[in-house]
Amino acid sequence: MNAQIFKLWAIGLICLAGCGVKGDLSPKGRSEPQPPTGLTLRQQGNSILLQWQAPSQNQDGSPLTDLQGYRIGFYSYQPESYCAECIDQSTIATIMSEQPFPAFIDSQTFYYRDPDLEAGRGYRYRVQPFTRGGHDGPDAVINHIMQPAPPAPVDLKVEALDRGSRIFWSLRPEVQDVGEFLGVNIYRGESGALAPEPINRQPVRGNNFEDFGLINGSDYIYALRTVIETDDDSIIESRISETITTTPKSGP
Numbered sequence: 001m002n003a004q005i006f007k008l009w010a011i012g013l014i015c016l017a018g019c020g021v022k023g024d025l026s027p028k029g030r031s032e033p034q035p036p037t038g039l040t041l042r043q044q045g046n047s048i049l050l051q052w053q054a055p056s057q058n059q060d061g062s063p064l065t066d067l068q069g070y071r072i073g074f075y076s077y078q079p080e081s082y083c084a085e086c087i088d089q090s091t092i093a094t095i096m097s098e099q100p101f102p103a104f105i106d107s108q109t110f111y112y113r114d115p116d117l118e119a120g121r122g123y124r125y126r127v128q129p130f131t132r133g134g135h136d137g138p139d140a141v142i143n144h145i146m147q148p149a150p151p152a153p154v155d156l157k158v159e160a161l162d163r164g165s166r167i168f169w170s171l172r173p174e175v176q177d178v179g180e181f182l183g184v185n186i187y188r189g190e191s192g193a194l195a196p197e198p199i200n201r202q203p204v205r206g207n208n209f210e211d212f213g214l215i216n217g218s219d220y221i222y223a224l225r226t227v228i229e230t231d232d233d234s235i236i237e238s239r240i241s242e243t244i245t246t247t248p249k250s251g252p
Helices: 003-018 173-177
Strands: 037-044 047-053 067-077 090-096 104-106 109-114 122-131 140-145 154-161 164-170 180-190 208-212 220-229 235-237 244-246
Touching (some): 037 140, 047 122, 173 180
Parallel strands (some): 037 235
Antiparallel strands (some): 067 122, 220 244
16 A cells, blocks of 8 residues: 555544534434323212313423423223223314313312212323323323212302302201211302312311401302212212302401
8 A cells, every 4th residue: 555545544534523513313202291280089979070270391301491281181991891002092182271161260260170980980091281282291191980979969058258268068868878977078169169179178077167368349259069978999089069158358
């Protein structure tokens, strides 16, 4: 090999060693969103109330900035013949992040109610996020077998107090027929809409409850649900009771 050829050959080796694509050659993360967080459900009467929070990141760890909404997949089954691999029977709702009806948002939590379900049947829900860019993320999945629900509280009464109210109720005797009685959940609302979460931290076992920290002269509505625990450790609420209205006021 003469000197000129050797020189060209050496330059070629240097280019092969030093040229080309630089940087991290590992596969990049996917741009699909992460699944919804905190997916839970509550049986309330013959309905199921789903709730979840929005993911904040894509699967590659980057911020999720173009989340458009969620699809809720539905699968109903007999408990003895559940098929975990079976596809959903339908998409019962498409929830848009900015206009979520028929769901609603409260304290950054999405709520969706599926009504008129049958006791003894199982129900599976898949909540899958999707982006404006057309990317579908993995879903969050939850199941529940519907149980007979207890009767709602009756004979509701309310007494207006200074910056508060006192609520009274009675229970129907058949409450004990469907499970262990845990107490009553109390829901409050303004402008005709009840909040999705009860104002009591634990179910109330008595027959009255005092609610303070209200604004005198403002109207408040209340409704109650009976809470039981079934033999399979499920916590079940009754349908919502009738509503009552009060206006706190100062003085006698």
